[in-house]
Amino acid sequence: xxxxxxxxxxxxxxxxxxxxxxxxxxxxxxxxxxxxxxxxxxxxxxxxxxxxxxxxxxxxxxxxxxxxxxxxxxxxxxxxxxxxxxxxxxxxxxxxxxxxxxxxxxxxxxxxxxxxxxxxxxxxxxxxxxxxxxxxxxxxxxxxxxxxxxxxxxxxxx
Amino acid sequence: xxxxxxxxxxxxxxxxxxxxxxxxxxxxxxxxxxxxxxxxxxxxxxxxxxxxxxxxxxxxxxxxxxxxxxxxxxxxxxxxxxxxxxxxxxxxxxxxxxxxxxxxxxxxxxxxxxxxxxxxxxxxxxxxxxxxxxxxxxxxxxxxxxxxxxxxxxxxxxxxxxxxxxxxxxxxxxxxxxxxxxxxxxxxxxxxxxxxxxxxxxxxxxxxxxxxxxxxxxxxxxxxxxxxxxxxxxxxxxxxxxxxxxxxxxxxxxxxxxxxxxxxxxxxxxxxxxxxxxxxxxxxxxxxxxxxxxxxxxxxxxxxxxxxxxxxxxxxxxxxxxxxxxxxxxxxxxxxxxxxxxxxxxxxxxxxxxxxxxxxxxxxxxxxxxxxxxxxxxxxxxxxxxxxxxxxxxxxxxxxxxxxxxxxxxxxxxxxxxxxxxx
Numbered sequence: 204x205x206x207x208x209x210x211x212x213x214x215x216x217x218x219x220x221x222x223x224x225x226x227x228x229x230x231x232x233x234x235x236x237x238x239x240x241x242x243x244x245x246x247x248x249x250x251x252x253x254x255x256x257x258x259x260x261x262x263x264x265x266x267x268x269x270x271x272x273x274x275x276x277x278x279x280x281x282x283x284x285x286x287x288x289x290x291x292x293x294x295x296x297x298x299x300x301x302x303x304x305x306x307x308x309x310x311x312x313x314x315x316x317x318x319x320x321x322x323x324x325x326x327x328x329x330x331x332x333x334x335x336x337x338x339x340x341x342x343x344x345x346x347x348x349x350x351x352x353x354x355x356x357x358x359x360x361x
Numbered sequence: 362x363x364x365x366x367x368x369x370x371x372x373x374x375x376x377x378x379x380x381x382x383x384x385x386x387x388x389x390x391x392x393x394x395x396x397x398x399x400x401x402x403x404x405x406x407x408x409x410x411x412x413x414x415x416x417x418x419x420x421x422x423x424x425x426x427x428x429x430x431x432x433x434x435x436x437x438x439x440x441x442x443x444x445x446x447x448x449x450x451x452x453x454x455x456x457x458x459x460x461x462x463x464x465x466x467x468x469x470x471x472x473x474x475x476x477x478x479x480x481x482x483x484x485x486x487x488x489x490x491x492x493x494x495x496x497x498x499x500x501x502x503x504x505x506x507x508x509x510x511x512x513x514x515x516x517x518x519x520x521x522x523x524x525x526x527x528x529x530x531x532x533x534x535x536x537x538x539x540x541x542x543x544x545x546x547x548x549x550x551x552x553x554x555x556x557x558x559x560x561x562x563x564x565x566x567x568x569x570x571x572x573x574x575x576x577x578x579x580x581x582x583x584x585x586x587x588x589x590x591x592x593x594x595x596x597x598x599x600x601x602x603x604x605x606x607x608x609x610x611x612x613x614x615x616x617x618x619x620x621x622x623x624x625x626x627x628x629x630x631x632x633x634x635x636x637x638x639x640x641x642x643x644x645x646x647x648x649x650x651x652x653x654x655x656x657x658x659x660x661x662x663x664x665x666x667x668x669x670x671x672x673x674x675x676x677x678x679x680x681x682x683x684x685x686x687x688x689x690x691x692x693x694x695x696x697x698x699x700x701x702x703x704x705x706x707x708x709x710x711x712x713x714x715x716x717x718x719x720x721x722x723x724x725x726x727x728x729x730x731x732x733x734x735x736x737x738x739x740x741x742x743x744x745x746x747x748x749x750x751x752x753x754x755x756x757x758x759x760x761x762x763x764x765x766x767x768x769x770x771x772x773x774x775x776x777x778x779x780x781x782x783x784x
Binding site for chain 2: 211213214269303
C-alpha cells in the first residue's frame with residue numbers, strides 16, 4: 204500500500220518536473236525528506252481579488268493515496284468563503300467525497316485555483332466571506348479578499 | 362458414349378496437334394490388331410467359362426458403363442466391345458459383384474474428383490478475378506474454364522486409371538512410351554491404343570483380390586491375352602513405364618508446349634502456383650488428390666488462391682495483440698496521461714505497468730482503465746470509477762458488457778494502428 208502510493212507520488216514528482224514550465228501558475232515542491240509532504244505555490248487567478256498573490260499550500264498525502272485524497276490546506280492566509288480563515292482548511296468536494304484516484308496533486312492545485320476564482324458561498328468555512336457573497340455584497344467581498352491577498356500573499360514591498 | 366470419349370480425347374490433345382496425329386495414326390494401325398486380339402480373347406474366355414452360363418444380363422451394361430467411364434475407348438474399340446458383349450455372358454457372378462463394387466468406387470471417386478476440380482476452378486476464377494494482378498486476367502478465366510471443363514471430363518479418367526496419380530497425361534504418355542517398354546509388340550500396340558484400359562486393368566488387379574475375373578470384366582481385356590507368368594511383370598512394366606513416361610512427358614510438355622505456357626500467365630507470374638493450361642494438368646490431377654483436406658476446408662489464410670476481398674480473419678484475430686505491442690512500444694511517447702480512447706501503458710492510479718489482462722480490462726463504460734489490483738482496492742472502498750465517479754456496478758454482467766465493449770474498442774484501435782503500419 205505504502206509502496207503503491209510512493210510509486211505514484213514519485214511518478215507525479217517526475218511529472219511535475221516535466222510540467223513545471225508548462226503551468227507557471229503552479230509550483231509544486233516535494234519535501235526533500237518526505238515524499239508524502241508537499242508544498243505548492245499557486246498564483247492567484249487574474250480578474251479576481253486574489254490576482255497578484257502567491258498562495259502557499261501544504262499537502263499531506265495519506266498512505267492510501269491515491270485512493271484517499273491528500274489533505275490540503277492554505278498556509279497563506281486567504282479570505283475565501285470555502286477556506287477556513289484560521290486553519291487554512293479547504294472545503295472542496297474533490298478533497299472530500301468527490302475525490303477520485305485519477306486526480307493528482309497537480310490537478311488538485313488546479314482545482315484550488317478554480318475554487319479561488321469561483322467561490323461557493325453555500326458551503327462556507329469562512330462564514331464572513333460567505334455571508335458577504337450570499338447577501339450579494341460582491342464589492343465588499345472583493346475588497347476584503349483583495350486586502351488579505353495584499354497583506355498575506357504578496358511579497359512585502361521594500 | 363463414343364462421341365463423348367472422342368471429345369475428351371480431342372480436348373486433351375487440343376494443345377498438341379502433332380502428337381494427336383501420331384496417336385491417331387497409331388490407333389488406326391493398331392485397331393486391326395486390336396479387334397483380332399479382342400476376338401481371340403473372347404473366344405478363349407468363351408471356351409474356358411462356358412459352364413458358367415447363368416450370367417446376369419446386367420453385367421454387359423455395367424461393362425459398357427465401365428468403358429464409358431474410362432471413356433478412352435476409341436469408336437472402334439467400343440464397337441468391338443459392344444459386339445463382344447454377348448460373348449461375355451458366361452461369366453462368374455463373383456466377377457459381377459466385384460465389378461459392381463468397383464463401379465461404385467469409381468463413381469464415388471469420380472464425383473469426388475469432379476467436385477474437387479470444380480472447387481479448384483472456382484478458386485482460381487475468383488483468385489484471378491479478384492487479384493487482377495496480371496493483364497491477361499480478363500481473358501484467362503474463360504480459357505481456364507474451358508480447359509477445366511475438359512479436365513472435368515478427362516481427369517476422372519486419369520483418376521480411375523491410376524489411383525491418386527491420375528492425369529490426362531497418363532494415358533497419353535502411356536500410348537507413347539508403352540511400345541518401347543512392354544515386351545510384346547502385339548499387345549503393346551493395343552496398349553498404345555487402349556492405354557487407359559490397360560492401366561485400369563493393372564489398378565484393378567492391384568486393388569481387388571479377384572484379379573483375373575474382375576479385370577476381365579473391364580475392357581482392358583488385352584492384357585488377358587498375355588500368359589499368366591507375364592502378367593505380373595507386365596503390370597510392373599506398365600507402372601514403371603508409366604512413371605518414366607510421366608517424367609518424360611512432363612519434361613516434354615515444358616519444352617514443347619510454349620503456347621500452353623503462354624496460355625497460363627499466372628504460372629509465369631507466380632501468382633497461382635498451380636494454374637490452368639496443359640502444362641499443369643498432371644499437377645492438377647495429382648495435386649487435387651493430395652490437397653484434398655485443404656480443399657475441403659474453407660480458404661486457409663495463407664492460400665494463394667484466397668480472394669483478397671475476403672475479410673482477413675487471422676489478421677482480425679491478431680489485432681489486439683498488435684495493438685498491445687504497438688501501444689507498449691509507443692507508450693513512452695503517448696504517455697499515461699493520454700485521455701482519449703487509447704490504452705495507457707501504466708495504471709493511472711498506481712503507475713504500475715498494465716499487463717495484457719489489465720489492458721483488456723474495462724471496468725467502467727466511461728472507458729477509464731486501471732489495473733485489476735487498483736480496481737479491487739477501489740471496490741473495497743467507495744467502489745466508484747476514478748474516471749467518472751460513478752458507482753462501479755458490482756454486477757458482473759455489466760462488467761462483462763463493459764469488457765466486451767472495450768474489446769471491440771481495442772480491435773478498432775488496433776485496426777487503425779495496423780493500417781498505419783501497413784501503409
